Amino acid sequence: MYVAVKGGQKAITEAHKLLEETRRGDLSVPEISLAQIQNQMGLAVDRVQAEGSLYAPKLAALATKQAKGDLVEAIFLLRAARASLKRFGYSEPIETASMRARRRVSGTFKDIPGGQILGPTFDYTHRLLKRSLMDGGQAPPGGAPIPIAKGPGAQPGADGLGGELLGVATILEREGILETVGTAPEDGEPFDLTRQPLEVPLARPGRLQALARADEGFLLALAYSSQRGFGSVHPFVAELKLGPVELGFRAPELGMPITVGEIEVTECQTANQFKGGAGKPPMFTRGYGLTFGHNERKALSMAIVDRALRAGELGEAIKGPAQNPEFVLYHGDNVEASGFVSHIKLPHYVDFQAELSMLRAMRKKFNGSGGPPEPDDKDE
Amino acid sequence: MERQRIMRALALSRENTLIELMGSLGDIPPFEYLRRPQKGLIMVKARADAKNQAFNLGEALATRCSVNLNGKAGHAYVLGDEPEKCLAAALADALAQDERFRPEIERIALCLEADMARARALEVQKTQKTKVDFFTLVRGEDAD
Numbered sequence: 001m002y003v004a005v006k007g008g009q010k011a012i013t014e015a016h017k018l019l020e021e022t023r024r025g026d027l028s029v030p031e032i033s034l035a036q037i038q039n040q041m042g043l044a045v046d047r048v049q050a051e052g053s054l055y056a057p058k059l060a061a062l063a064t065k066q067a068k069g070d071l072v073e074a075i076f077l078l079r080a081a082r083a084s085l086k087r088f089g090y091s092e093p094i095e096t097a098s099m100r101a102r103r104r105v106s107g108t109f110k111d112i113p114g115g116q117i118l119g120p121t122f123d124y125t126h127r128l129l130k131r132s133l134m135d136g137g138q139a140p141p142g143g144a145p146i147p148i149a150k151g152p153g154a155q156p157g158a159d160g161l162g163g164e165l166l167g168v169a170t171i172l173e174r175e176g177i178l179e180t181v182g183t184a185p186e187d188g189e190p191f192d193l194t195r196q197p198l199e200v201p202l203a204r205p206g207r208l209q210a211l212a213r214a215d216e217g218f219l220l221a222l223a224y225s226s227q228r229g230f231g232s233v234h235p236f237v238a239e240l241k242l243g244p245v246e247l248g249f250r251a252p253e254l255g256m257p258i259t260v261g262e263i264e265v266t267e268c269q270t271a272n273q274f275k276g277g278a279g280k281p282p283m284f285t286r287g288y289g290l291t292f293g294h295n296e297r298k299a300l301s302m303a304i305v306d307r308a309l310r311a312g313e314l315g316e317a318i319k320g321p322a323q324n325p326e327f328v329l330y331h332g333d334n335v336e337a338s339g340f341v342s343h344i345k346l347p348h349y350v351d352f353q354a355e356l357s358m359l360r361a362m363r364k365k366f367n368g369s370g371g372p373p374e375p376d377d378k379d380e
Numbered sequence: 381m382e383r384q385r386i387m388r389a390l391a392l393s394r395e396n397t398l399i400e401l402m403g404s405l406g407d408i409p410p411f412e413y414l415r416r417p418q419k420g421l422i423m424v425k426a427r428a429d430a431k432n433q434a435f436n437l438g439e440a441l442a443t444r445c446s447v448n449l450n451g452k453a454g455h456a457y458v459l460g461d462e463p464e465k466c467l468a469a470a471l472a473d474a475l476a477q478d479e480r481f482r483p484e485i486e487r488i489a490l491c492l493e494a495d496m497a498r499a500r501a502l503e504v505q506k507t508q509k510t511k512v513d514f515f516t517l518v519r520g521e522d523a524d
Binding site: 049050053054055056057058059082085086087088089090091092093094096097100101102103110115116117118119120167169181182183186189190191192193194203204205206208209212213246247249251253254256257258259260261262263265267269286288290291292 | 384387388391392418419420421422423424425426427428429430431432433434435436437438439440441442444446453455457458459460461500503504507508510511512513514
């Protein structure tokens, strides 16, 4: 309890001034712009959007700047910004099958329709520091800006490059070795964590929403623990892809779905070994991961944890934390977790006084009953 | 040209391109706001396993705006905090319902689609260069 504390206003104001000063740092160094953060720290911005649960690249860049690069703090800022805005409604479900993939790989088959596209990846890099990126180094040229169109082009309306490709999961499904799923009939809007309390058991749509905004590190550790044997999931990456998808929205005043823009997402579909059970034959079962922006470590971890959380439904023994919905869902949100862990930094003087007097009374009683003597102060 | 197709071209356009093209229209009739540009959220839905039950992925920042122009209501929803782009798109939607302006708005929509096609073609060209052919090595005992 910290309500019994008053005062400190002046010190708090000064601390905030000092925070702002240290955020800015040395004034002889130019201030970083939001465009620089968005363009050159894009993966930080993407993580803030995914876990902040708000697709807004400019605001995520602002949050990252304000938080001095502390991404969990930036995520908190974005969640707070989101809370002050009106909800227009729910989008049409995005169609990841028609994504213009900038990256698309499969760990199950080398020959996939449309081919494997590595895209902008850290995979196969040597993880050696590049001296060319040091200040004054000769950095490679970046992407040139695209000039503004002055008139209709040669192929008006033809923007359908990329196009819909046959998904690897669909191929496995057609072979009959991956569990079959179909579009479930719509029964109102899905469970919404921003409007409904999180209670377990929670059906898969609610779990996926919670996982999509959960802390990347937490999901990574859970996925790793599961792979190492704590509730074993043996995943293969059927398909991992990154790219923009169009967002459709049915505005009430229009009565028809319209495209409102594009969002970039990372999607991961896994095929996981399953020995059979709960009335199902041996087959591969599915795990699904989806995040805003380019977050493939998170998307893959999410797919593994999604599959692990299906243990109950598939009649598997629950042996590890990754399979326990209560453990996973109640501890994955880094805004809640860091709030609860960090709040003990704030004054707890009254609480502590209460504990202290109780402890003193207990020790007095203990010593009176001939227990071991108090430790000598000199030893401390 | 369908209204949805025009609205898509407007929503996917780059702000400066759209404003420049709308500027080329010259004088347009006066309008009044039915709703000034307003920021808000659209909850993005996706599907488990890409095609199964719908779930909420997270929200997206968007701007909406509605205008009345000569008795025609123009509406726009665009992603991001983009009041100017959203107003331009709402005006274009209203003008597209006016016989005198429709050909011009269709021309603008075609320009925007072409602009987008160019940007996407460049992107595809770069992406396709990273296409890889993995091959598995044939082991000695199998290769006869």
